[in-house]
Amino acid sequence: MLGYHQLNKDGMAMEENVTMTKRPTIKDIARESGYSKTAVSFAFNDPSRISEKACQQILETAEKLGYIPDPMARNFSLRRHLSIGFLLPQMVQFSLQNPYTLQVIFGIGNVCEKYGYTLTLIPPLHKSITEAVRSAAVDGLITMGMQVEMEIVSVMQTRLLPYVTIDGTPDAQMPSVNIDDEQACFEIMRLVLEAGHRDIVLVSLSEDAFASPAKDQSVPNKRMRGYRRAMAEVGLELQKSQVLVSECTMEDGIRIGKEILARKIRPTCVVAMSDIVAIGCILACKQAGLGIPDDMSVVGFDNIDESSCIMPQLTTVDQPAKEKGRLAAEALFRMINKETLESVHMEIPYRIIRRESLKSR
Amino acid sequence: MLGYHQLNKDGMAMEENVTMTKRPTIKDIARESGYSKTAVSFAFNDPSRISEKACQQILETAEKLGYIPDPMARNFSLRRHLSIGFLLPQMVQFSLQNPYTLQVIFGIGNVCEKYGYTLTLIPPLHKSITEAVRSAAVDGLITMGMQVEMEIVSVMQTRLLPYVTIDGTPDAQMPSVNIDDEQACFEIMRLVLEAGHRDIVLVSLSEDAFASPAKDQSVPNKRMRGYRRAMAEVGLELQKSQVLVSECTMEDGIRIGKEILARKIRPTCVVAMSDIVAIGCILACKQAGLGIPDDMSVVGFDNIDESSCIMPQLTTVDQPAKEKGRLAAEALFRMINKETLESVHMEIPYRIIRRESLKSR
DNA sequence: CTGAAAGCGCTTACAG
DNA sequence: CTGAAAGCGCTTACAG
Numbered sequence A, B: 001m002l003g004y005h006q007l008n009k010d011g012m013a014m015e016e017n018v019t020m021t022k023r024p025t026i027k028d029i030a031r032e033s034g035y036s037k038t039a040v041s042f043a044f045n046d047p048s049r050i051s052e053k054a055c056q057q058i059l060e061t062a063e064k065l066g067y068i069p070d071p072m073a074r075n076f077s078l079r080r081h082l083s084i085g086f087l088l089p090q091m092v093q094f095s096l097q098n099p100y101t102l103q104v105i106f107g108i109g110n111v112c113e114k115y116g117y118t119l120t121l122i123p124p125l126h127k128s129i130t131e132a133v134r135s136a137a138v139d140g141l142i143t144m145g146m147q148v149e150m151e152i153v154s155v156m157q158t159r160l161l162p163y164v165t166i167d168g169t170p171d172a173q174m175p176s177v178n179i180d181d182e183q184a185c186f187e188i189m190r191l192v193l194e195a196g197h198r199d200i201v202l203v204s205l206s207e208d209a210f211a212s213p214a215k216d217q218s219v220p221n222k223r224m225r226g227y228r229r230a231m232a233e234v235g236l237e238l239q240k241s242q243v244l245v246s247e248c249t250m251e252d253g254i255r256i257g258k259e260i261l262a263r264k265i266r267p268t269c270v271v272a273m274s275d276i277v278a279i280g281c282i283l284a285c286k287q288a289g290l291g292i293p294d295d296m297s298v299v300g301f302d303n304i305d306e307s308s309c310i311m312p313q314l315t316t317v318d319q320p321a322k323e324k325g326r327l328a329a330e331a332l333f334r335m336i337n338k339e340t341l342e343s344v345h346m347e348i349p350y351r352i353i354r355r356e357s358l359k360s361r
Numbered sequence C, D: 001c002t003g004a005a006a007g008c009g010c011t012t013a014c015a016g
Helices: A026-033 A037-045 A052-065 A071-078 A099-115 A129-134 A151-158 A181-194 A219-233 A250-261 A275-287 A321-336 B026-033 B037-045 B052-065 B071-078 B099-115 B129-134 B151-158 B181-194 B219-233 B250-261 B275-287 B321-336
Strands: A083-087 A118-122 A141-144 A163-166 A176-178 A200-205 A243-246 A269-272 A297-299 A316-318 A345-347 A351-353 B083-087 B118-122 B141-144 B163-166 B176-178 B200-205 B243-246 B269-272 B297-299 B316-318 B345-347 B351-353
Touching: A026 A037, A026 A052, A037 A052, A071 B071, A083 A099, A083 A129, A083 A321, A099 A118, A099 A141, A099 A275, A099 A321, A129 A151, A141 A321, A163 A321, A176 A321, A181 A219, A181 A269, A181 A297, A181 A316, A181 A351, A200 A219, A200 A250, A200 A275, A243 A250, A250 A269, A250 A275, A269 A275, A275 A297, B026 B037, B026 B052, B037 B052, B083 B099, B083 B129, B083 B321, B099 B118, B099 B141, B099 B275, B099 B321, B129 B151, B141 B321, B163 B321, B176 B321, B181 B219, B181 B269, B181 B297, B181 B316, B181 B351, B200 B219, B200 B250, B200 B275, B243 B250, B250 B269, B250 B275, B269 B275, B275 B297
Parallel strands: A083 A118, A083 A141, A141 A163, A163 A176, A176 A345, A200 A243, A200 A269, A269 A297, B083 B118, B083 B141, B141 B163, B163 B176, B176 B345, B200 B243, B200 B269, B269 B297
Antiparallel strands: A118 B118, A316 A351, B316 B351
């Protein structure tokens, strides 16, 4: 062999060797230290159950042989992962480019740290989210935009995996964290209408990768209802041509912005369902030499950090993204610990933020 | 019992029941379908090894009983996790608030998705990074700012866990991804000096939680050397009072900005080691009614998205953060697959970005 | 094509 | 205080 003594089932002596290519196991430490596997386990997990001398000798042997208990074996034995999962709502390309999603992850991460858990980001596996959920090595799952009819919900249920959804459709079987999306959109659209705008283009979110048929309670739909309701109040109706759909990225926002500028009849205001897209539109306008808000008003949704940084600052809806993540994670940990939730449906407040990107005309 | 038939060691019949609180195992499916555990395993993992009929019956039984193979048991048996870890360089509070780190994570995430792996974000465990690394359930680890002397490096080595570091100190035992930090800082400082600035304040990064004694090759130190070298060229020497230290967050940047403004002698230029801090300084100046760059110049480091969004746009060093993450992850996967690396030390290009926040005087 | 059995590396109830 | 042994739920080399 390559200069090291091989591991040896019948318990023959094995010497320490730095070039060892196999990790020693609890069995090796037991043999080498002269104690039992039980004792070795206790040395690491509950030293009070063995004598000080035993503990010391075992830890010394472990140090000498380079033994660190295998976390996977330990977790397997204890039936836990010490990790919660965040199911990326779209491909990494989009999810981790979205400041709103990143804020949600931030909120979740803080709670994980507090409980000593890791946070596993789960991309769709081979393009299949179901596959990813079936094989996710986590103690619980946080999802975005989930509805109870979706296939992955039954997978989570079958696996007896606790889950919470953010921006999904509340249901008895679907603990969720939301704001009142319809009302928020109603209010911001009223602001736009009060400012005198009538030629409006809406930029909606593309449906998630999870898209399911029954989704009239989905966040994009709830928001559309809010916009429509405000328009109805002033006797307007939303036309199909007034609604565009965009990925939630700045690049796609720029694309949409250009598309809008290329129209024969240019709208006086763009209402986007996400700030990152609104910012993309603003950049496209600036590039085309248009002044915001003088030549065109733009409003967004989310109130990401960038929105107060860009000029003009964005009029938008403040969504407490971190807080959503925090609440979802706290609820999930309660479920993991078999505690009961005060409520399966958590709704938290939003705020309309009036800034400079919306101008009266 | 609560309306369900209990699982039963001696193999007695067990009926399907939706209220079952225990997940069925491969054994249950074997018993119920009349095939062996081997056959059940093959049905899920290599159907070609059993008859179509057997496969069908087994999958049906699985469906009926709500069986999904336990990912943890499967991974344990196969000695893999299907996840790589990213060790958060600081508390979640700071790490996930830092756009640069988020870009790195984004780059890593894309590669994980490509290989069908999840990405585990690992916060310090009970404040101990060593503890976190000992128990991390991953196939490999990406760290930031690591040096070979650090305790966690020997933990990773003992665990035979492949690792790559970003912005760490290159070493034969430490595969790493870097830019030439010293030269980059030399160049941007030369720009500042050429613009006529002599009263300069530097805002350095706080040392990582991993701080070790031997760190003169650490990124902050390399950068300081670059700044110093440029100053030496024009016969200047950096005074202690010219160097401030900040957390890598906008809040702390604002705090530092205020601190600088409160000085008796106000500098003409602030040179920050990170854009997010530079932006914080700019905000503090604006709040105080100062004009940037007229009353004070500011330069940064990183070229995060926000830097081209803020007014005035920031003069900075463009770091390819995504690319760093991507390279580190690709290297890590090569190590996980026992392939050899072309080089253990990857250095990638940076660019000096001249924008409006630096003004000649 | 099929299955009995060993193995992955831990934990822990139990008996001494 | 100590240890033998069963158990966690899979995979797979091997024999039939």
